[in-house]
Each structure stands twice: as C-alpha cells, then as structure tokens.
Amino acid sequence: MKLSMIYMASGFGSRFGENKLLVPLFGKPLYLYGLDHLIRAAGLLMERGWEKPELIVVSQYREILEEAERRSLPGIFNGRSSEGITASLKMGTEAASEDAEGYLYFVADQPFMGPATLAAFAEGFCRSGRGMGCVCADGRTGNPSAFRSVYKEELLKLQGDKGGKQIMRAHPNDVWKMEVPGRELKDIDTPEDFKSFQKGMG
Numbered sequence: 001m002k003l004s005m006i007y008m009a010s011g012f013g014s015r016f017g018e019n020k021l022l023v024p025l026f027g028k029p030l031y032l033y034g035l036d037h038l039i040r041a042a043g044l045l046m047e048r049g050w051e052k053p054e055l056i057v058v059s060q061y062r063e064i065l066e067e068a069e070r071r072s073l074p075g076i077f078n079g080r081s082s083e084g085i086t087a088s089l090k091m092g093t094e095a096a097s098e099d100a101e102g103y104l105y106f107v108a109d110q111p112f113m114g115p116a117t118l119a120a121f122a123e124g125f126c127r128s129g130r131g132m133g134c135v136c137a138d139g140r141t142g143n144p145s146a147f148r149s150v151y152k153e154e155l156l157k158l159q160g161d162k163g164g165k166q167i168m169r170a171h172p173n174d175v176w177k178m179e180v181p182g183r184e185l186k187d188i189d190t191p192e193d194f195k196s197f198q199k200g201m202g
Helices: 030-047 062-070 085-095 115-128 149-156 165-170 191-201
Strands: 003-008 054-059 075-077 102-107 132-137 140-148 175-179
Touching: 003 030, 003 085, 003 115, 030 054, 030 062, 030 102, 030 115, 054 062, 054 085, 062 075, 075 085, 085 102, 085 149, 102 115, 102 149, 115 132, 115 140, 115 175, 132 165, 140 149, 140 165, 149 165
Parallel strands: 003 054, 003 102, 054 075, 132 175
Antiparallel strands: 102 140, 132 140
C-alpha cells in the first residue's frame, strides 16, 4: 500500500501561552522529536519491505518549513491555522500523491510516540483491512490516525476542529484500533505538561 504520512505542526499552543512546538526540550525543539521519529519509522517500514512512504509537513511556522526543506521533505504552508487541525489535515491530503492508497496523520506534540510504535501502527493498519485506524490507550483514542483513499472525499469536506474523528464516528465498524502504552499517547498542552515531560525524559 502506498502511504502518505502527513505531519501536522501548525498549532498555536494557546493553552501553553506561546508556540510550544519551538520550545526546546533538552535542547531540541519539541516538534523535532515527532518529525525525527516519523522519519525513522518510514525507514523501518522500508527495511521490512514496504514501499517508501511519502512524508509531508504542514505548518504555519517558517522554522518548521525550513527544517522540512533541509530534509528534502515537501513543506506545505498553512495559512488557515485558525481553523484548527482540520485545516492541516485537508492541506496534507490535498498535497498527497494522486496514487496514495492511505493517509496517515501525525501531530507534533507527542514526543514519547516512538518510531517502533509508528511503524507498527502503519503496518497494522495496512493489514487490518479496515478503512480507518487510530491508536488508543486505556479506552482513550488519539493520534496518529489513518484513512484509506476511499475516504478522501469525506476528509476534504471536513469542517470544524474535530479532524477525522467525525468520519470515524460516522463509520464505527470500519475503524481499526491499536493499543499503545499510555505514556506514548501523552501530549504537551500546558507548561505543567512540559515540566512533567522534562522529568520523564531526564
């Protein structure tokens, strides 16, 4: 299956009080953890015989788009960030190759979501036979999420700030879920979260 892996790094960090994605965590901007993990996950997939995934970065931030360019990755400027995560999702989907068979969406504030988990999610989704997929921990669903191309039109028609969850709720029997450790699903929303992550990664 030809996959497009879309890294969505456009959030305002309103609860954080500043652009959390560029805040250094042990000397490395927060967003780089997810990007590095995603690139390594793509490498793991290729080592296992899968076709090379297409990686796309969507962001409103110059620093992140410049980093994508340095890594020879397509960078899509998001000038509609005020519309929420749905804008990034739709832009990434529109930028994906016409022959993409599946779209995988990743957020930029989950530094514990490791490469092995990301690769396992991509493999599991491809083999599941389901049209959609997401990770979950202790009954709580989260990102990354995945959709086969049959849902492309529905993805591009999304409105609001709920992302692909709207489609999953409409087709619950077509959703595959992969359980992950709760630690990996944690994201950074507040300065308190950031301090907690520093302790956890130190």
